[in-house]
Amino acid sequence: MSDPKQIKVVLDEAEMPTHWYNIVADLPTPPPPPLHPGTKQPLTPDDLAPLFPMGLIAQEASTERWIEIPQEVHDIYRLWRPSPFFRARRLEQAIGSTARIYYKYEGASPVGSHKTNSAVPQAYFNKLEGRTRLTTETGAGQWGSALAFAAQIFGLQCDIWQVRSSYEGKPYRHVLMETFGAHVVASPSELTQAGRALREQFPDTTGSLGMAISEAVEAAATDPNAAYSLGSVLNHVLLHQTVIGQEAVKQLAMFDEASADYVFGCAGGGSNFGGLAFPFLRENLEGRAAARIVACEPKAAPSMTEGEYRYDFGDTAGLTPLLKMYSLGSDFVPAPVHAGGLRYHGMAPLVSHCYAEGLVDAIAVPQLEAFEAGVLFARAEGIVPASESNHAIAGALRQARAATETGESPVIVIGVSGSGQLDLPAYSEFLAGEMVDG
């Protein structure tokens, strides 16, 4: 038995993952391929070459189980990895839980979220192949600040299109990106053809991730020195995030737990969820566990629970490849809820495939329930979670309360994808009783 008071495990740097884990190698059926938007044929590496470096394109299509993390990337990961893993004893006490609740915390990275796990290798592979400029979109700003940080490390220029509602509603976010040396504009902007067309068509739009992606893709496609970086959705992004789940599986074992019974992660585009979930799913697929793995999406953008599983564009203008995913439609503009990182119309093809195959589950969480959970968590654990992460905590609390009613004591693992220190305006609105269910 573990120490009954233990609340945290410290993983040695030497035990950090040396490889990313590619779930594709272990899936019972292969995920449907991305299609060329013009020909509707499966995409070739050459189709992607204008936008991405070959190193990342190879990862995108890889069926290898383990992909080595380059030493340079590993060295930078060490700035914040291994990330901590806690038993949430005070949260358990606060709700009188019979469940054992654990959480993996990604908020201690340089920008306060899991996004640096992919930003760093993306900048690295671009630098390796001689690109000098990265373009991207960002919602609430976490991805933008992660890429700004990574681009800065490798000496790359970084141009960021930020969803207008977030640019205006969260002014400190663009200051953070600018501090790391990036250039940030509100999207839709006047700088791209896509942006100008969207502004003409929807003069009052608050923007969306889909629109910002169109702008960043166009900017990269029209500059041979530039590449486009995406913070979620694509296979290589989820791949990079598997450092989270690999560490968490080890750390749970260090608490003398045989396996997880439930794993909850929040899901916008699906990267932190995939990164946490896939190593746990591997435990399931290899017969060592039978965990129910649950993606928690916001009620305001419920792509899995209410969307359709079909080929759709990743952006609004239809410039990206067609991806088979649960989607609300690429022109869907979600209500401007605070969890900006979850306001996306689609779900990562790998997560979508796993959901369609019944390997993972999904629930939708309303904004107020998410913030109730986040405040309870903050008061018990001393960490203010990101607005997005609150959805995972709320999902876990539903489960913990249900277990307590029936007297069961399952092992619940929560992915806390980020810190909420920059989300305090949202907490302020919640605490003042002014938050609405978006």
Ligand SMILES: *Cc1c(COP(=O)(O)O)cnc(C)c1O
């Ligand atoms: C971006 C972000 C998310 C949502 O993105 P995913 O790709 O679904 O992980 C969730 N939590 C935090 C803290 C984020 O920054």
